[in-house]
Amino acid sequence: MTDAQQKLDAVQSDPDEQLIVDRIYSAVMEQKLAPRTKLSEQTLCETFGVGRMRVRRALLLLSSQGIVELHSNRGAFIACPSPDEAREVFEARLMIESGIVRTLAHENGSLGIDALRTHVKEEDEARAANDRTEIIRLSGEFHVELAKCHNNSVLTRVVRELVTRSSLIVALFGTNRDSSCPDDEHASIIDAIVSGDPQSAEDNIQHHLLHVKNSLDLERTRKVEPDLAKILTGRM
Amino acid sequence: MTDAQQKLDAVQSDPDEQLIVDRIYSAVMEQKLAPRTKLSEQTLCETFGVGRMRVRRALLLLSSQGIVELHSNRGAFIACPSPDEAREVFEARLMIESGIVRTLAHENGSLGIDALRTHVKEEDEARAANDRTEIIRLSGEFHVELAKCHNNSVLTRVVRELVTRSSLIVALFGTNRDSSCPDDEHASIIDAIVSGDPQSAEDNIQHHLLHVKNSLDLERTRKVEPDLAKILTGRM
DNA sequence: TTGACACAGATTGTTAACAATGCAGTATCC
DNA sequence: GGATACTGCATTGTTAACAATCTGTGTCAA
Numbered sequence: 001m002t003d004a005q006q007k008l009d010a011v012q013s014d015p016d017e018q019l020i021v022d023r024i025y026s027a028v029m030e031q032k033l034a035p036r037t038k039l040s041e042q043t044l045c046e047t048f049g050v051g052r053m054r055v056r057r058a059l060l061l062l063s064s065q066g067i068v069e070l071h072s073n074r075g076a077f078i079a080c081p082s083p084d085e086a087r088e089v090f091e092a093r094l095m096i097e098s099g100i101v102r103t104l105a106h107e108n109g110s111l112g113i114d115a116l117r118t119h120v121k122e123e124d125e126a127r128a129a130n131d132r133t134e135i136i137r138l139s140g141e142f143h144v145e146l147a148k149c150h151n152n153s154v155l156t157r158v159v160r161e162l163v164t165r166s167s168l169i170v171a172l173f174g175t176n177r178d179s180s181c182p183d184d185e186h187a188s189i190i191d192a193i194v195s196g197d198p199q200s201a202e203d204n205i206q207h208h209l210l211h212v213k214n215s216l217d218l219e220r221t222r223k224v225e226p227d228l229a230k231i232l233t234g235r236m
Numbered sequence: 237m238t239d240a241q242q243k244l245d246a247v248q249s250d251p252d253e254q255l256i257v258d259r260i261y262s263a264v265m266e267q268k269l270a271p272r273t274k275l276s277e278q279t280l281c282e283t284f285g286v287g288r289m290r291v292r293r294a295l296l297l298l299s300s301q302g303i304v305e306l307h308s309n310r311g312a313f314i315a316c317p318s319p320d321e322a323r324e325v326f327e328a329r330l331m332i333e334s335g336i337v338r339t340l341a342h343e344n345g346s347l348g349i350d351a352l353r354t355h356v357k358e359e360d361e362a363r364a365a366n367d368r369t370e371i372i373r374l375s376g377e378f379h380v381e382l383a384k385c386h387n388n389s390v391l392t393r394v395v396r397e398l399v400t401r402s403s404l405i406v407a408l409f410g411t412n413r414d415s416s417c418p419d420d421e422h423a424s425i426i427d428a429i430v431s432g433d434p435q436s437a438e439d440n441i442q443h444h445l446l447h448v449k450n451s452l453d454l455e456r457t458r459k460v461e462p463d464l465a466k467i468l469t470g471r472m
Numbered sequence: 473t474t475g476a477c478a479c480a481g482a483t484t485g486t487t488a489a490c491a492a493t494g495c496a497g498t499a500t501c502c
Numbered sequence: 503g504g505a506t507a508c509t510g511c512a513t514t515g516t517t518a519a520c521a522a523t524c525t526g527t528g529t530c531a532a
Contacts, residue, residue: 051516051517052517053515073522073523073524074523075524
């Protein structure tokens, strides 16, 4: 563990609070929490056995990362990204993750490759077992693992945020049943990194991300149209 | 203004809260707030004429971005990045900003180039007028302006955070008097973008960032040694 | 039947008082 | 004289009560 990560742990306020944030993060990543799901304070308080303050702090942090939306006097909801946000997230991912794999390929014998191989193996196993939740979780987590290879908590945090938001985007705009990352592309990315070919690594990850992005239908009216209800009741 | 940006404004809670965050952000970027500066709740409440809750929320948001450190029962302080954090920030900047300028150069006739030119001109004027605060502010803001060219609030937010943290890092580890971005390098970056040469743009920004990074002395004991006092009193 | 209106319940937002902790200044002892 | 222990003050952390807002239900009239 690096110095910076240690510091983060030490400074970061409460373990309960962090737990709430982590749990909601995980649940979103595993698509167990759908966009627009209401996160009532009372429920969260009871679930985690903490006071309202902790819950509200956690929700504020989540909202600052685009995972949760806070609507004044109405409460907190799992975020419902707009098509424009979706564009932003994937644009950012293309840019940042390209840099991540390029650099990894460049430094070649980077540590952490073994962890990546293991990760992909777990993905295969989950696929073999048809464990949908686990497949989705590992698919997203792979990209976080790539970032982790840099031992850089800034990069890791950004990628984790973007991957999680991608999960919401796929939930809203996904067309294919299994729109998560397809089987062998993760392995190809690792191969390119190991072979020390930055260009190939970049091509692979871009191809991979575009593959996911192109499986979306951003034009389509979202599964739940947000303002429609209000408009129709004449309150808008 | 894009859809996503509008949404952010609409959802984002309080204008007062945002104001506090923005002001502290700006003050750090202009090096008016040095690392380890105490941010007492009472002072902030009086300064902005808001309740304690708003201040505490703002401080929480700032701490989640590494601008402020919250020490339990002691209060909030402007962050004091460790050498390891400094490494992380500059590593991330190299990666992300390279991508930003490369892409801009690739799409060539990107909008916003005029704004960049104007920005550099303002920098020159500030330099001519020897307005140190303005020089520092504009130097950092240039990198944010580069990010803004992508019309991507995610990228802009990340870069703004990293630039602000860089300001703290320079304040702590800077060696040269004017360790801010040197004069003509910003112009060179724009030129490379305009000429549609991604590789040159990337080289320029990397050279520029390394220039700043190399002007730091990360090995040196920080200007204010944090634990020293405690160690000497024998309480550690 | 449909729409508007009003009321009740529930949920969130805010405030203020209280508790807990850290810090500084003082006194005491070696 | 120096170091340690103690006390008072200031600041932060927490809780609980209160206020404001929204949502859903029921009633009434067109």
